[in-house]
Amino acid sequence: MTISSSSGNSSRRKKVTPLDVKRPQEMAREPGTSFLRELRLRISSLSQTTLELEQIVQYFFDEVQSAVLVEGLTYAHPSFGVDLQYGSLEKHRASYRLNTQQQYFGEITFSRRKRFNETELARLESLLDLFIYPVRNGLQYREALRSAMTDPLTGVGNRLAMNNALDREIELARRYGRPLTVLMLDIDKFKAINDIYGHAKGDDVLCTVAEYIEQSMRSVDAVFRLGGEEFLIVLSDTSLAQAVIIGERIRQSIEVSHQGSASEPHVTASIGISEFAPNMSADDLIKRADRAMYCAKEKGRNKIECAPA
Known part of the structure; x- marks a missing residue:
């Protein structure tokens, strides 16, 4: 997974593979992170209850706020015509471009009125692996529904x-x-x-x-x-x-x-x-x-x- 991030007026670029993302057992060794283990399990469980992309993003927005104060979240994937926004779009933002080696899965942006610190950004990044794969499934489901409703020759509705x-x-x-x-x-x-x-x-x-x-x-x-x-x-x-x-x-x-x-x-x-x-x-x-x-x-x-x- 490749992540490009920015917060406030500062920016940084960082390449992260799925193996670089902290796993629950690794966070368990860090002081005060037991709630993150529970959060990861809760996000994972909720993400498996639906294939509706809007619901997946809503669940993630609701749950991530227990780890980091986030006032707004946007998720966009232009190729699929997806542009979702939850909460309010504020001045300070942390944006991530979501990729695997095979595919681009859009961009997610967290925002709030106060600048994100390094600890908060690291915490957000540690949760993104729980977001990207349910989003992949949601995009595939969305495309399957679109194909089922589209005339394959002309591209208009069937x-x-x-x-x-x-x-x-x-x-x-x-x-x-x-x-x-x-x-x-x-x-x-x-x-x-x-x-x-x-x-x-x-x-x-x-x-x-x-x-x-x-x-x-x-x-x-x-x-x-x-x-x-x-x-x-x-x-x-x-x-x-x-x-x-x-x-x-x-x-x-x-x-x-x-x-x-x-x-x-x-x-x-x-x-x-x-x-x-x-x-x-x-x-x-x-x-x-x-x-x-x-x-x-x-x-x-x-x-x-x-x-x-």
Whole structure:
């Protein structure tokens, strides 16, 4: 494990392997450290009760305070989109970059209003081996969940992720009276694209369409691939009129970016829009958008149609 640390205005760099970290039997020989043995056992036990990364970091923050006064803790791993903070972020900080020989596991920062002394820093470092391996497991679990909810080709959400998101959005729409709309998008004549240009090109089209959908959405919206060439876009807190604007932006971006040539297909999409009503189920909402989408195809494709109120 490689540790880089800083505290207040001073800094130091230090390389520590797992064998360098003090073990319980070594700390037992040091005066006044019996509570650290118990703390290590408690942290170890708590870390084995969950694979949820947020809970692992919370347990560590709660328990480490019995050894060193810590007012705030942050843990971040940009590659996994993790940025967690507990307590308050104060002036004086001790930051550690967590590595093993095989992998980087993010950075942890302890902070408080008073500068850390050398004894406290050594005590924090002695506990980090209890943090890094549960965090590794938590990151692996997080990635497994993400993979289970992601379409492997396009990288957008899959049907399972859609079901979870839509159930959540419908509950919020019912509880707070917020508008909710969904867009069903189908790539026009996709079978012909596969037949003429090949399935590899068809896969490229699916990926680029997914990218243009994401670029045309707001950050609060979500897109899911339902299979084949169909995508569902969930627009939270969005009226039917607003959904038409977003849908038209998506439709135009796909058409403009795929004009077609001898080696590239001309790509367009038909979109159906459905607005949520309190008596609707998720299935009702999707079916209405699906019918509207087929209506757009019947009217010549590359169009947007709204489900009747």
